[in-house]
Amino acid sequence: MNESMLCTKTHEYVLEQDGKYEVGITDYAIEQLGDIVFVELPEVGTEFSKNEAFATIESVKAASEIYMPISGKVVEINEEIVNSPELLNDDSYENKWFVKIESSAPQVEFADLLDYSDYKEEIE
Numbered sequence: 768m769n770e771s772m773l774c775t776k777t778h779e780y781v782l783e784q785d786g787k788y789e790v791g792i793t794d795y796a797i798e799q800l801g802d803i804v805f806v807e808l809p810e811v812g813t814e815f816s817k818n819e820a821f822a823t824i825e826s827v828k829a830a831s832e833i834y835m836p837i838s839g840k841v842v843e844i845n846e847e848i849v850n851s852p853e854l855l856n857d858d859s860y861e862n863k864w865f866v867k868i869e870s871s872a873p874q875v876e877f878a879d880l881l882d883y884s885d886y887k888e889e890i891e
Contacts, residue, residue: 841868
């Protein structure tokens with residue numbers, strides 16, 4: 768996990784990369800879910816508000832909705848994890864992001880996000 772990413776208390780993360788934001792779930796969330804068998808992502812061009820459900824993930828244990836950590840418009844989806852959701856279970860798999868968004872979210876939307884180190888303390 769990247770130290771510069773910001774996390775929610777519900778285990779989503781957001782990471783700025785080249786003016787866009789990668790959004791996904793943390794390794795901790797993946798561990799808690801168990802073997803992931805299905806991922807449903809939105810269409811490119813869809814806009815979401817902060818805290819709005821944008822994806823569904825299913826494991827052998829449960830199905831969970833994934834919430835947008837900041838407002839934004841989906842500009843890319845990770846087709847690899849849609850086609851092969853089990854990749855998320857592989858520790859060596861690098862591209863665990865779900866969507867990339869463009870966002871002009873105001874700073875106030877970032878206020879309740881945790882630095883990765885603070886997030887790790889929160890879950891321990």
